[in-house]
Amino acid sequence: MADPAGRLSAREAVALVTDDFSELPAPTRASAPDGPLAWPGYDAARARAAERTGEQESVICGDARVEGTRAVLIAFEFGFLGGSLGVRTGDRLEAAYTHAREHRLPVVPLIATGGSRMQEGMLALTQLQRVARASALLREAGLPQIAVVRDPTTGGGWATLGAGADVVLALPGAQVGFAGSRVRPADADPAAYTAEAQVAAGAADAVVRPGELRETLGRWLRLLTRPSAAPAPPPAALGAPDLPATGWDAVRRARAPRRPRATAYLDAYFAHRVAIGGDRCGGADPDGVLCGFGEREGRTVAYAAQTGAATRPAGYRTAARLVRLADRLGIPVLTLVDTPGAANDAEAERQGAGAAIADLFGAVAAARTPVTTLVVGEGGSGGALALAAPGNTWATPDSYFSVIAPELAAAILKRSPAEVEATADRLRIRPQDLVELGVVRGIVESGSEQGSTRSPEQVIVTREGGRDPRG
Known part of the structure; x- marks a missing residue:
């Protein structure tokens, strides 16, 4: 009653x-x-x-x-x-x-x-x-x-x-x-x-x-309640299939407003998914990081996906919570990197940006469950690297990964704005550069139909397979 x-x-x-x-x-x-x-x-x-x-x-x-x-x-x-x-x-x-x-x-x-x-x-x-x-x-x-x-x-x-x-x-x-x-x-x-x-x-x-x-x-x-020991395969690329000619071209394409973002990749990858929200410390970052669990070809994969915005401390803490939960339950993790960097305003500092990023680095580093990362857009400095799996990070053709944004690098080095594009080239931030440097394992292809994925062997460029002529 x-x-x-x-x-x-x-x-x-x-x-x-x-x-x-x-x-x-x-x-x-x-x-x-x-x-x-x-x-x-x-x-x-x-x-x-x-x-x-x-x-x-x-x-x-x-x-x-x-x-x-x-x-x-x-x-x-x-x-x-x-x-x-x-x-x-x-x-x-x-x-x-x-x-x-x-x-x-x-x-x-x-x-x-x-x-x-x-x-x-x-x-x-x-x-x-x-x-x-x-x-x-x-x-x-x-x-x-x-x-x-x-x-x-x-x-x-x-x-x-x-x-x-x-x-x-x-x-x-x-x-x-x-x-x-x-x-x-x-x-x-x-x-x-x-x-x-x-x-x-x-x-x-x-x-x-x-x-x-x-x-x-x-x-x-x-x-x-569906643990799995196999790593999550990287998603297929949904954007431009060709590789960028220059570093600045890579930046421009990664920042394009119509480039596919996290939601498009998650929708294509999962049959269905459910979201977790919040860091359990009084904060949430729904505009910066999407986290949850989804079904992929009959098994569960956890995901933490940056949306292209600057990531706030609550977003890093939520992603760390997601990684630790998946690790405890034996569920593989997929992370999508796409951010110009960590939020750097005064409020982000008051909310513990450094500690939140450090916590996520630690969660990924300590994870026993396999973690797979795909860089789908901007890879902005440590705020992006915190979400990347060491040794199992992949990139799409319309992405870049950099120690710092080229404009900021030029400013720090006291170069004129006219030298920003040349600085982008010197930073070696194109996907094919990242493969040569050993930062990423390979560059994923576009699927034959939206939502398909390719195995790690079916990529445009790999460290083992050499350089695509388009690069």
Whole structure:
């Protein structure tokens, strides 16, 4: 049954995503009268909650199939003492995570909670440590956790099961935030504590309408539970097929407004894809970097694609988050390089540009899963190189990669603007130059039809195969 506020009950939330749910046995624990603190009236409150909701605790846990993928579901019942976490709630949660690890299953918390149960005091609050430990063990096992935040999701439940998940989906208009409505400052803007605000702040990935939740969750589960050891093949080139004659010609073509950008490459490469959004540190860069997971010829490939704009710190942190998640799940990564460089305004510095770029360099360098990179446009200095796979970077004919933009190089070297084009040549930034220098493995061809790809052997130029006459 729905609670008086009209929110989804736990079983309604389960029914929203699956018709196949088998509840796990609930752990048993002896309980003193009125709980561990002997809180007056606690037993009576629990009895009323059980009668009102039909549940014996604030969560139900079970084995389920979501659009064909088996998972462990954890559904909170807000009508049972506000979906609060007590010791017996912790027992159920820990048992559910243990079951998931033993059976190699992803976990999907369907959260609606006000936080820890005051009638159990600090014993209730320490259940968050149990939850965090269980979640950490699931991560160590290489299994994903996808949270669905319902109305409301506040307090420790948001700060562990919710915000700590690999992917966070939210129902529209849900109240989401660490501070619940009764403990916020009186002048706090209520709009900041919504699902939509959390997506904008990079703390959640997407708002999903209830009618679309089952399909969306099923797609996420399929994509995140298909590890693969094979590298992602580089995409086919979608732009000009011929190689540039000069360095400045390479720059001009890479900067052409109508050159294919990240979205065109992703659409051609994947049958379908889902996006992650945000760095989990209060920022998002949707105009600078696109990140997510997609299906490519029956297997999952993660992607981080620069869009041609200057990349902001949140974009680098989101890409690093993507690479680390893919690495933990054993999913190959494709990165697309296309940026004039890292954002260099004062706000970018205040947001930690250097640290964000360093973090992405580290994530790519440490990745055990294979990473493939294609330079599809501008490769602007370290802000582009951070996304490039050492030893497995490819280029399109209408791209360039440079230590610095030719105009800036000329300025630093105190050369006149008239010498910019000559400077571009001296920098050796054309795709064919990059092959000769050993910076990229090869230059990809245009596919015979849009969306096709060529293997690493089917390229215009490779280090091993010599130089194309057009170069």
